[in-house]
Amino acid sequence: MNTPKQKLVVIGNGMAGARVVEEILKRARDRFEIVMFGAEPYGNYNRILLSNVLNGSQAAADIFMNPLAWYRENGVTLHAGVRATRIDRQRKVVIGAPLKKDALAYAVDAAAVPDAALVEETYDYVIIATGSRPFVPPMEGFGGTGTFLFRTIDDCDQIAEYAKTCKEASVIGGGLLGLEAARGLMTHGVEVTILEAAPQLMIAQLDPESGQMLRDTIENMGIQVMCEKITTKIVREDGRIKRLDLKDGSTLNTDMVVVSAGIRPITEIASVSGLTVNKGIVCDDQMRTSDRNIFAVGECVEHRGKIYGLVDPIWDQAKTLADVITEFNPKAEYLGSKLGTKLKVMGVELASMGETKPSLPEDEVVVYREPSRGVYKKLIVRENKIAGAILLGETDTAGVLMQMFMSNSAVSSRRADLLFGSSTGAPVLSVFDLPDHAQICNCNGVSKGAIKEAIQIGKCHSVSKIGGCTKAGLGCGSCKTLIAQLIEAYAGEVVDDASEHYYVPGVPLEKSQLVAEIRQRGLKSVSAVFRELAGGKECPASKVGLASLLKTLWPGEYDDERDARFINDRVHANIQKDGTFSVVPRIYGGVTSPAELRRIADVAVKYNVPMVKFTGGQRLDLLGVKKDDLPKIWKDLGIPSGHAYTKAFRTCKSCVGTDFCRYGLGDSIKLAQEIEQRFQGIESPHKMKLATAGCPRNCSEAYVKDISAVAIEGGLWEIYIGGAAGGTIRKGDLLLTVKTHDEVLKFMGRFMQYYREHGKYLERTYHFVERVGIEVIRKIVVEDSEGIAARLDADIQKAVDAYVDPWKEAEVPAYPGQFGAPELASVLEVAENNGRFP
């Protein structure tokens, strides 16, 4: 018998709405005709990951869980960008109004398209999953330019866009989301201040001591934190935000404000339709509202007096609701959830669950503190079960604790095991013992059973593969250790996802294996590597990296196929945003002469160079040069290339040193010139910027260079490596102290060669030195522990000898059209399609 389908209308297409539909389809694919209303004009995305979108570590496109195609494939009709406004319970119809394109989806008064036809959908059942909207504490001036909330993809876009025009930003609210918003804002180059009304950060999840430690950690990241601050007014001048007035009479200058001070359930549709609404839409244990045919799920729900603001409880609600509505298990009940969470702020490890302080006299409290590393761990044990825990600074055991807390398991009598892992190395919680329905990934609601299946049937033996297959581990990431343990338990051993370690994506080998193969087979060109090691498959994303490696491995012998070079290296100039190029001639040690300057000036005039600029590397940049002018300019200049465009030795800056400076201890200019003469054009995994300073006052900023020499008292030179002063700032590590310029050149060269051989492609020295460790490098490069020093010296000498000024190609281009402007196709032959093309 073919019963006609019942019709289900879901209001809200967020995490809860989409999940409940997935759960329903799993249980009964064909039972309902499903129609969804979504105020946001998209398919469903993972709202949790908005923090990553804001801090730039993920693209908005990467966080979609149900792209529009998913709805089509599953026969679900989605009214995207349409807000449901009323449920007419007499006629059993849901009524919706299309929103204007730029309307704020969750605003009470979200603007509808005027005069647009209303959307009406009849129903047998309705599920309300409208989520919540950010709460804005009472203050004057909120709304309009420069004020933002943090809830949707559109919010993220707008915050990021506006931050570009700002110097200072404030975040009102120091909870989980406020911190994530603040960290995200920092990546947009603004000074960030957090204003929290309570005396501490994350008051819901932390005790005062850990709150203070978290504050220190956050402040060390460069975010200012102000507690017990209540904003009363946002003050504008000439239409832009100028400052905040605070309740205590003080003020704070700021250019923009993001409010993240809690959430409030969206309940209007329920109240206008006559359903019972308290703080949220009131539901029973079966997720039914006061109307039997209308259910609710997610943040809009009030269940047993409680409102939830995390996804984990929502997954449980969605399962129960699906069980009930499909009659898969008509008696299913949702009895409430325990809460645990992890802060997703780069550079801060923090997990918290349950209660933050003891509440009964028998409660046992275990605390470990290590202020120097910012580590704090606290455990509240009640009746031999975890009643609450805080892990700050080190969260290795968070996944296990969360499992035990959620499943209410009895815990090890050695409490230390719970905080540090067991001393014997045996797992604190045996993943074998967990039932299949135990939820491992609380963010994406993935059970042990699902992961087991992916391991055993799907043959996913790495944590990232499991993520790809089940979504487990892709939310806050705190369950990754448990996933690894499951793989160990069911597959024997965790496979590191090898592709993460490939030197280039298109050749399945790590750097050391790749080097061995290349040497052994004598592969001297990029096309030969593709032919022999990649099954003949060319991969454009691998070409440039391979070219760099081959050039290092075969100095003088490398078969230089120019198509494997990035455009900058094809034409020895740096491509600019408009397709023109920049020309930076080499100025050894930053010392030039009137004659040289005059030539540069003449060239700039002759070729109409739009801008001449001093670079950060003590030389001059001619910007906006047309490609076909490049060879002419180089000829007229008569100065070698400064290699400002490539992964190679760039410059050696210097300070005035003993020549003129009254503090000078060493001849920093002469040394810099010697360094630059010797190493010019030496290619490396990434660029190398050098400097010398005549004394520790460091005018040339030598301490923050990839490699540098600083003169000290006693006629000595200190050699530093691994400094950085770009996006990352790091003081270099002292490699050793030497006496003569020749020794400086020797050890710099030896380190360079070691880095050239062992650095990963595009790994700057500051990463390399941190990864390998200064002690290890010192042993090899200074103490010659591996007996390779002589070879390194010889190899760098070969590279030095192989140097040719690339600008010599001005005379004889390396290949036809190297400096060619776009070719005007003179239409030699115009024909109708005459059958030449099949």
Added chain:
Amino acid sequence: MSTSTQTINLGSLEAIALGQGRCFIVGGEEIAVFRQRDGQLFATQNRCPHKQGPLSEGVAGGGKVICPLHSHKFDLVTGAGSEHGECVKSFRVSAVNGEILLQL
């Protein structure tokens, strides 16, 4: 019989270095032509839909090109892009007797 297509001779194949691209201006339109090492030819619009980077200056191979400005990738046959909502026009092109014939 098709009447809307035009065949245009862009001159000698040797004008494009092996494995690289080259920009041609055809009737005011910039077109990038790529000569892959295995002999295949491809043609697309020259300007990247992202921020107008010159695709002809990009690293190409395996039927793809990488824009030199921000590394968005494009399939040289279908024109499909690596980023959501970005694609380029592609054209038919072939070599006959060492000359490049572009079909518009």
